[in-house]
Amino acid sequence: MGPVVSGIIPLKKQEEQKIAEKIVLAYSGGLDTSVLIKWLQENYDAQVITVTVNVGQQEDLKEIEEKALKLGVLKHYSIDAKKEFAKDYVFPAIKANALYEGKYPISTSLSRPLIVKKMIKVAEENEATGLAHGCTGKGNDQVRFDISFASLAPDLKIIAPVREWNMTREEEIEYAIKKGIKVSSAAKKYSIDQSIWGRSIECGILEDANKEPPEDAFEWTVSPENAENTPEYVSIKFEAGVPTRLNNEDMEPLRLISALNTIGGKHGVGRIDHIEDRLVGLKSREIYECPAATVILEAHKDLEKMVLTRHEVAFKQNVDSQWTFLAYAGLWNDPLRNDLEAFINKSQEKVDGEVRLKLFKGGLQVVGRSSEFSLYDKNLVNYNIKTGFNQSYSKGFIELWGLQTKMANILKQKISKDTEAELT
Numbered sequence: 001m002g003p004v005v006s007g008i009i010p011l012k013k014q015e016e017q018k019i020a021e022k023i024v025l026a027y028s029g030g031l032d033t034s035v036l037i038k039w040l041q042e043n044y045d046a047q048v049i050t051v052t053v054n055v056g057q058q059e060d061l062k063e064i065e066e067k068a069l070k071l072g073v074l075k076h077y078s079i080d081a082k083k084e085f086a087k088d089y090v091f092p093a094i095k096a097n098a099l100y101e102g103k104y105p106i107s108t109s110l111s112r113p114l115i116v117k118k119m120i121k122v123a124e125e126n127e128a129t130g131l132a133h134g135c136t137g138k139g140n141d142q143v144r145f146d147i148s149f150a151s152l153a154p155d156l157k158i159i160a161p162v163r164e165w166n167m168t169r170e171e172e173i174e175y176a177i178k179k180g181i182k183v184s185s186a187a188k189k190y191s192i193d194q195s196i197w198g199r200s201i202e203c204g205i206l207e208d209a210n211k212e213p214p215e216d217a218f219e220w221t222v223s224p225e226n227a228e229n230t231p232e233y234v235s236i237k238f239e240a241g242v243p244t245r246l247n248n249e250d251m252e253p254l255r256l257i258s259a260l261n262t263i264g265g266k267h268g269v270g271r272i273d274h275i276e277d278r279l280v281g282l283k284s285r286e287i288y289e290c291p292a293a294t295v296i297l298e299a300h301k302d303l304e305k306m307v308l309t310r311h312e313v314a315f316k317q318n319v320d321s322q323w324t325f326l327a328y329a330g331l332w333n334d335p336l337r338n339d340l341e342a343f344i345n346k347s348q349e350k351v352d353g354e355v356r357l358k359l360f361k362g363g364l365q366v367v368g369r370s371s372e373f374s375l376y377d378k379n380l381v382n383y384n385i386k387t388g389f390n391q392s393y394s395k396g397f398i399e400l401w402g403l404q405t406k407m408a409n410i411l412k413q414k415i416s417k418d419t420e421a422e423l424t
């Protein structure tokens, strides 16, 4: 037997064997992620590759790229994913009537799995060793990034320094200045996240849940009082549950959504003030501007009510809210989402037709709808026309429909009479 070889590698050797870290970072160009580049370079001795995915955040991508390169990243990727986002993320959300807690169209949540998908492609191309994000430990985004990273690239390290470094905003600014990172003089009032599906606004004065949001929080919508003085009508055509035509003009998903953001915005439609339950247990006050989402979801829900049976509608509400929860909760890659989508997509085969809406001073109403799959029959409900609906059947129906309710009440009365008699 030869000598026993110790499993412990001497420190010096370990140093030599240390694999250089190559980290792909989701980069927005803001303070947090800019500080992160330097922090990763110093604390991880890492080469940093930055990725900015364009989901419609309306920022200067060239400027973001220049900033990243100036901070010494190995490479920067600017990826235009707007069309893919509209088709593969927003459209399924429309079919699912996705409103988290009945109010928020999950515009931020939906973009996260797509950003991760693009980051992982970059990581594979560059043989990266880790994936990093700049989310804090208080929000939902860390959950979405971490779970998507771990699901799609289980072998890569997950690095989330903002969760651990415990720097206050002032300390971060100080660090940034020391490292030569440009800090915008007008320290941002709000934390903002944008995609084509909406604009999320939080922090600052908005944290006072009892205060009306100041006008400067809004960019996509005018206030109802400043909105146009004449109402505007729009008509949206849906095919298999997704919008394909606006005001009789065929449109690609991205164009249709942008057009409705503009129209909704100028009528003050789509402002949302939400007390929201975050995954980490906190309640937060969030403001959103989602004009297109508000209009499209309202129209879609209305059309579904016309073409689906009451049983389909009722069952689908549960499926929709479960789908929305998965997308909100960082579980986009859970197999259940695809299972639910199998049902949702099947149900959408009949969601074909046109919905007309009226927008005026912050208000939105559906004013008309039509579909070749309509279960609504004007003649059938009209009292003045003789149809196949035999009213005399209703008497017997009511008898049976109310049978148990009637019995329960008769029994209740009998019991209370009996106890009264016993007491006297």
Ligand code: ARG
Pocket (backbone or CB within 6 Å): 106, 107, 108, 109, 140, 141, 191, 192, 193, 200, 201, 202, 276, 286
């Ligand atoms: N609460 C929303 C979500 O978790 C939006 C979060 C991002 N908001 C922001 N202003 N940065 O999806």
